[in-house]
Amino acid sequence: MSKRIEINDLDVYYGAFKAVEDVSLTIEPRTVTAFIGPSGCGKSTFLRTLNRMHEVIPGAYVDGEVLIDGNNLYDPGVDPVAVRRQIGMVFQRPNPFPTMSIKENVLAGVKLNNKRMSRSDQDDLTEKALRGANLWNEVKDRLDKPGSGLSGGQQQRLCIARAIAVEPDVLLMDEPCSALDPISTLAIEDLIEEMKQDYTIVIVTHNMQQASRVSDRTAFFNIAGTGKPGKLIEYDDTHTIFTTPSVQATEDYVSGRFG
Ligand SMILES: Nc1ncnc2c1ncn2[C@@H]1O[C@H](COP(=O)(O)OP(=O)(O)O)[C@@H](O)[C@H]1O
């Protein structure tokens, strides 16, 4: 399931504004890659290009390639909806569908793709996805209750269950813990560690400890000033980025001197 992502010379635009410039980087399967850098440097923007979510914004587009196991997501004829199924996303604020039950939330993405699923298949998949998101034991007796009744940390794991229920190859996470308390944050971090057996995971985080705890590789992005595009400054093993980076700006950032 887990796949390799290769980004070649990617520029990312909002209309005339170039938000991210000339990024090339390769993400290996079964790894966790962290994107770090100061606010506004384009981490979220770049992340959203990896499953073609960027272009849902009017006027937004990319120039360059994103290859998933060698296939360019941006080739003509590629269906962006299929891409988003293959490459799931979890957002900063847990966003379960408020009127849906826990079970309906888990199955929401699957039902869009496959409406004719038997009751027992639905039950099996619900359990599998909730177990995968490490939430099953907490909710198995209340699957028909609203997802919005869960705690913030549980809601975020519900969103992860919804994302993995469609069996993606890649999971993109944009600051998935920034709205969570420390205990829930650790639960999500443990989960990320487990999930990397099955998925390629990319996580944006502003939390340096989190990047060093959960990721194998880290990409540091920076921006030269307002209105300038964000750029990839350095990409390496997480340990190297945090101990012996080769660029001064990386060292300044990871040691807390700016950002
Ligand atoms: N929907 C949008 N339309 C226009 N510009 C945007 C939009 N979203 C983000 N930007 C701009 O793109 C740049 C990068 O933003 P973003 O990707 O959110 O940075 P980060 O996630 O690193 O904080 C910023 O200058 C931001 O203002």
Ligand SMILES: [Mg+2]
């Ligand atoms: Mg962001």
